[in-house]
Amino acid sequence: MIKEKNNLNPTENQTPAEIVKRAKKSSDFKEIQKNVSGVQIFILYFTSLIDHKTMEHVFLPYINECEKKTGQAFDINQFKNSLPLEDIIRTKEATEIEEKIHQGYVLIQFENNLDDFLLVNVNNLSKGIRESNETENEFNVIGPKLGFVESLDTNILLLRTKVKSPLLTTEEIVMGTLSKTRVMIVYLDGITNEQHIENVKKRLSEIDFDIIFDTSALVQLIKGNSYTPFPLYFSSERLDRISYSLTSGQVVIFSDGSPYAVSGPTTIFDFFLSSEDYYYNWIIGSFFRFTRILAIIFSIFSSAIYVAVMTFHYEVVPADLLGPLIESRANVPFPPLLEVLFLEMTIELLREAGARLPTKVGQTLGIVGGIVIGQAAVMAALTSNILLIIVALAALASFTTPAIVMSNTIRILRFPFIIMSSFLGGLGIMIGFAVLLCHLFKLKSFDTPYMVPLHPFRSNSLADSIIRSPYDKLNKRPDFLRPKDKIKYSPKESNKKKEDINDE
Amino acid sequence: MNVKVEKQFQVSAFFTFFLIHSSQTGVGILNFQSQVIKHAEQDAWISLIITWAATHIILYIIFKLLGGGTNDLVAVHQYCFGKAIGSIMSVMALVYFWLASLTVLRAYIEVIQIWVYPSIKTWQLCIVFLLTFYYIISSGFRSLTGFSFWGVILPAFLFFLIYFPLMHANYIYLLPAFSHSLSELFFSSKGYALLFLGFEWILMYYPFLKSSNNRDISKWAYLGNIYTLIVYLIITLISFLYFNQEVLQHLPWPTLMMVKIVKFSFLERFEYVFIFIWLLVIISPICISLWACTRIVKRTFSIPPKATLLFLLIAEMIVSVYLQEFKSVDYLVNFTSNVGIGFVYVYLPLLLIIKWIKNHFMKNRLNKI
Incomplete structure (x- = not known):
C-alpha cells in the first residue's frame, strides 16, 4: 500500500x-x-x-x-x-x-x-562536534587508531588524506524530510563497477524517511531483504578498514552526523576480516583469522550440541568423559534445554547491561556477573559446571568477530539451534544448519551474492577469505565486485632463485 | 523449441560436476553391498565399472537428446511425440522423478528410525523434513546448486574414516579375482544401477547451466560420473576387505556398521554424526528431483511451481506415512530402482532413436517442399 x-x-x-x-x-x-x-x-x-x-x-x-x-x-x-x-x-x-x-x-x-x-x-557546522577521533568500538592492537567522527566534512577529509587519488569521487544527496541530512556516496571512479554505483544511488533515492539518525539506520532502509538477522552491508568507524573496502571496489556511504561509514556490496567474509590481519605477517594474520572463524562455528553450535548430547545422544560421549558430565549434572533439576536457556539469558543480560553502563562500572559488572553469578548458579545446582564453561566460552568466542553487527547476529543464531536440538537432537542441528545455509545462499547485498566466494564458488577469490595470503598474492581486486580495473598493484617478481645449501 | 533461462538464474558449467555427483549419491551408498555381492561376490567391483560405463554412455545419449534445438526433456517429448502424447510422457517422467525423491526420503527416515531415534513417528520426521525441503526448493535452482556443491565438499572429510576399517582389512577377501561369468557380473551391475541413478535430472536443469558450448558441460558431467565411480569403488573395496562375504550378504547397513567402529578420545558411536551429516548429502537428490518435477509441470501445464511443490511434498508425506514396515520400504526401493533402470537405460536410448527417425522424416519433408 x-x-x-x-x-x-x-x-x-x-x-x-x-x-x-x-x-x-x-x-x-x-x-x-x-x-x-x-x-x-x-x-x-x-x-x-x-x-x-x-x-x-x-x-x-x-x-x-x-x-x-x-x-x-x-x-x-x-x-x-x-x-x-x-x-x-x-x-x-x-x-x-x-x-x-x-x-x-x-x-x-x-x-x-x-x-x-x-x-x-558564515556557518559553523563543526560547532558541538567531538574533537577526538580515536576508534573506540573497533579496537586494534597495532595499526592506526584513526576513526570517523560525526562531521561529514571531517570524514571526507580523513578519507582524502588516506586515499590521495584523483579517482576518489564523492556524490552528495540530501535525505530526510525533516533532517535534510547530507549523505555522501564515495567510490573510485573507473574502478568501482558503475552498476553498483547506480544501484546505490537508485536505492538511496527511493528512500522516504524523516530523520537520518545514523548510517546504520540508513542501511536498514536500503536493505533488499529485511527478513534476515545478517547485516547485508558492512559498517565501520575505522578509516583504514573503509579505505580498504573502497580500494577493493566497493561503494561507501557516509552520512552527516554519523561516525560510521557503510560499504557495499559485501560478502559474509567481510565481517570476519579485521584490519589488523593485514598489519601482521601473513602467517600470523591467517592464523588469527582462522581462529576467529573457528570461534564463530564453536559459538553457534556448542550449546546446541550440549543440549543434543545431554538429551538424546549420551552414547556418543566416551565412558571416561561421561563420568564427570553426569557428576556435574547430577543435582540439576532441569532438562538440559532450560539449563542452557537460563545460562544463555544470563550472559545476554550481562552483555546488555555492560553495554548500557559507563565503561568503569561495566568492568565491575563483568566481575560480579561472570564470577559471582556463575559460581553461585553452579553451587545452587541450577546449572552444571561443564555447561558454564561451554556457555562462557561461546560468549567469549562470539566477541572475536571484528564487526559488532555480525557478533550480535551470531549470538541470536544460537537460540534457534538450541531449540531445534532440544526437539530433534543432532538431526535438529543439521536441519537448522541446512536452513541457515539455504538462507545464506539466498541473501544478496546490492544484487551480489552474499556467500561469495563460497557460493557461487570462486576459487580465485579465496586468497583473502579464510586465510590471509601474502601481499604479493593480494594484488587483485575480488572478481565478484566486477571492478573495471582488476589489478591493485603489481608486485615485482623477485629475481632471487631459491637458495640451495650455502649457495654463493 | 529451446527454453531460454535468464542469466541471473543460471549457474556455471563447472557446477555440473557437483550436480551430477550429488544427485547420484543418496541413501543407497549405506546399504548397497548386500545387493551387489549376491551374484558377482568378490568380483562385484568389476560390475561397478560396467555400470559406470553404461552410465557414461547414457550421459552421452542425454547430451545428444539435449542438442539440436531441444534443450530439456519436455521439449524433446513434444518434438518426438507432439503436444498431447509428449505431455503424457513428461508426466510419466515426473512420476518417476517424484518416486526417486520419495525413495531417498523414506529410506533416510528409516535409517534415522532404526539407528538414532527408535521411538520417533514417521509423520513427525516427515513434517520437519518437508518444511525444510519446501524452504530449500522454493529458493530456486541456484541455492540447490549451492547445496549440491557443499553437500559434496563438507561431507568429504568423512573419507578419512576409511582409516579405521582399513586397520582391520583382510586382503584375502578379494581373491580369487576374475572368477565370475559375465552374466553374474551383469546381475551385480543391476544392483549398482540404483546407485548411479539421479544423473538423468540433467534433462530438466540443462537450460540452467551457463556455458558457451555443449562440450564444456558434458566434460564436467563425465568427470562427475567418474568421481561417483571412485567414491563407490572405494566404499565397495573397503567393505569387501573389512567384512567377509557371508556377513555382507545378510548385513542391512554395512557402511554404517563400518562407521560404528570409529572411536576418538572425545567421541564414540560415530555413526550418529555420520547419519546427521548425511542429511547434507541427501538434500541434493531429494530436492533436485522435486525441483525437476515442478519444472516439468511448469513447462507442460504452466501451473505455478510453488503449488506443484506443495502438492508433491504432501503426497510424499502421505505415502511415507503409509509405508510403515521395513518390507514395504524395501519394496519401494526395488520398485523405484526397476522403474529408474527402465527409464534411464531403456527408455532414453529409445527416445534418441525416435528423435533420429523424426529428424530424418522432418528433413525429407523439408526436401519435398
Missing part, C-alpha cells in the same frame, strides 16, 4: 517572503537592518547556526564600511563581488533559500529588488 503524499505540505510552493515569515516565528532567527548606498538591506539569519567570529569580525564591519560610503549607486553584483567571504550565492529560488538559511547562511534582502537575494555562508 502506497500512501499518498500529503499535498498540504507547507514547505512546498512558497514565496521567499513566506519563508522569512515562518522563520521569524523562531526566537533564534534575527534580523538586522542596514542602509547601504541609500538602499535598505535586511540581514536575516539563524543566530544559532552561524559563526559569530566571522559575523562580527568580517561581515558586519564590511557592511558598516559600506554604510559610510554614500556616494556610489548601489549595485548587487558589485556588492556580491566585493564581499570578503568565499561562498556567496545570488538566487531567486525559494527552496534554495530555505535550505541554505538552515545550514547557517545569511540571507540578504534588498529593498529595491525584492526578488533577488544573496546568501552568504
Whole structure:
C-alpha cells in the first residue's frame, strides 16, 4: 500500500517572503537592518547556526564600511563581488533559500529588488562536534587508531588524506524530510563497477524517511531483504578498514552526523576480516583469522550440541568423559534445554547491561556477573559446571568477530539451534544448519551474492577469505565486485632463485 | 523449441560436476553391498565399472537428446511425440522423478528410525523434513546448486574414516579375482544401477547451466560420473576387505556398521554424526528431483511451481506415512530402482532413436517442399 503524499505540505510552493515569515516565528532567527548606498538591506539569519567570529569580525564591519560610503549607486553584483567571504550565492529560488538559511547562511534582502537575494555562508557546522577521533568500538592492537567522527566534512577529509587519488569521487544527496541530512556516496571512479554505483544511488533515492539518525539506520532502509538477522552491508568507524573496502571496489556511504561509514556490496567474509590481519605477517594474520572463524562455528553450535548430547545422544560421549558430565549434572533439576536457556539469558543480560553502563562500572559488572553469578548458579545446582564453561566460552568466542553487527547476529543464531536440538537432537542441528545455509545462499547485498566466494564458488577469490595470503598474492581486486580495473598493484617478481645449501 | 533461462538464474558449467555427483549419491551408498555381492561376490567391483560405463554412455545419449534445438526433456517429448502424447510422457517422467525423491526420503527416515531415534513417528520426521525441503526448493535452482556443491565438499572429510576399517582389512577377501561369468557380473551391475541413478535430472536443469558450448558441460558431467565411480569403488573395496562375504550378504547397513567402529578420545558411536551429516548429502537428490518435477509441470501445464511443490511434498508425506514396515520400504526401493533402470537405460536410448527417425522424416519433408 502506497500512501499518498500529503499535498498540504507547507514547505512546498512558497514565496521567499513566506519563508522569512515562518522563520521569524523562531526566537533564534534575527534580523538586522542596514542602509547601504541609500538602499535598505535586511540581514536575516539563524543566530544559532552561524559563526559569530566571522559575523562580527568580517561581515558586519564590511557592511558598516559600506554604510559610510554614500556616494556610489548601489549595485548587487558589485556588492556580491566585493564581499570578503568565499561562498556567496545570488538566487531567486525559494527552496534554495530555505535550505541554505538552515545550514547557517545569511540571507540578504534588498529593498529595491525584492526578488533577488544573496546568501552568504558564515556557518559553523563543526560547532558541538567531538574533537577526538580515536576508534573506540573497533579496537586494534597495532595499526592506526584513526576513526570517523560525526562531521561529514571531517570524514571526507580523513578519507582524502588516506586515499590521495584523483579517482576518489564523492556524490552528495540530501535525505530526510525533516533532517535534510547530507549523505555522501564515495567510490573510485573507473574502478568501482558503475552498476553498483547506480544501484546505490537508485536505492538511496527511493528512500522516504524523516530523520537520518545514523548510517546504520540508513542501511536498514536500503536493505533488499529485511527478513534476515545478517547485516547485508558492512559498517565501520575505522578509516583504514573503509579505505580498504573502497580500494577493493566497493561503494561507501557516509552520512552527516554519523561516525560510521557503510560499504557495499559485501560478502559474509567481510565481517570476519579485521584490519589488523593485514598489519601482521601473513602467517600470523591467517592464523588469527582462522581462529576467529573457528570461534564463530564453536559459538553457534556448542550449546546446541550440549543440549543434543545431554538429551538424546549420551552414547556418543566416551565412558571416561561421561563420568564427570553426569557428576556435574547430577543435582540439576532441569532438562538440559532450560539449563542452557537460563545460562544463555544470563550472559545476554550481562552483555546488555555492560553495554548500557559507563565503561568503569561495566568492568565491575563483568566481575560480579561472570564470577559471582556463575559460581553461585553452579553451587545452587541450577546449572552444571561443564555447561558454564561451554556457555562462557561461546560468549567469549562470539566477541572475536571484528564487526559488532555480525557478533550480535551470531549470538541470536544460537537460540534457534538450541531449540531445534532440544526437539530433534543432532538431526535438529543439521536441519537448522541446512536452513541457515539455504538462507545464506539466498541473501544478496546490492544484487551480489552474499556467500561469495563460497557460493557461487570462486576459487580465485579465496586468497583473502579464510586465510590471509601474502601481499604479493593480494594484488587483485575480488572478481565478484566486477571492478573495471582488476589489478591493485603489481608486485615485482623477485629475481632471487631459491637458495640451495650455502649457495654463493 | 529451446527454453531460454535468464542469466541471473543460471549457474556455471563447472557446477555440473557437483550436480551430477550429488544427485547420484543418496541413501543407497549405506546399504548397497548386500545387493551387489549376491551374484558377482568378490568380483562385484568389476560390475561397478560396467555400470559406470553404461552410465557414461547414457550421459552421452542425454547430451545428444539435449542438442539440436531441444534443450530439456519436455521439449524433446513434444518434438518426438507432439503436444498431447509428449505431455503424457513428461508426466510419466515426473512420476518417476517424484518416486526417486520419495525413495531417498523414506529410506533416510528409516535409517534415522532404526539407528538414532527408535521411538520417533514417521509423520513427525516427515513434517520437519518437508518444511525444510519446501524452504530449500522454493529458493530456486541456484541455492540447490549451492547445496549440491557443499553437500559434496563438507561431507568429504568423512573419507578419512576409511582409516579405521582399513586397520582391520583382510586382503584375502578379494581373491580369487576374475572368477565370475559375465552374466553374474551383469546381475551385480543391476544392483549398482540404483546407485548411479539421479544423473538423468540433467534433462530438466540443462537450460540452467551457463556455458558457451555443449562440450564444456558434458566434460564436467563425465568427470562427475567418474568421481561417483571412485567414491563407490572405494566404499565397495573397503567393505569387501573389512567384512567377509557371508556377513555382507545378510548385513542391512554395512557402511554404517563400518562407521560404528570409529572411536576418538572425545567421541564414540560415530555413526550418529555420520547419519546427521548425511542429511547434507541427501538434500541434493531429494530436492533436485522435486525441483525437476515442478519444472516439468511448469513447462507442460504452466501451473505455478510453488503449488506443484506443495502438492508433491504432501503426497510424499502421505505415502511415507503409509509405508510403515521395513518390507514395504524395501519394496519401494526395488520398485523405484526397476522403474529408474527402465527409464534411464531403456527408455532414453529409445527416445534418441525416435528423435533420429523424426529428424530424418522432418528433413525429407523439408526436401519435398
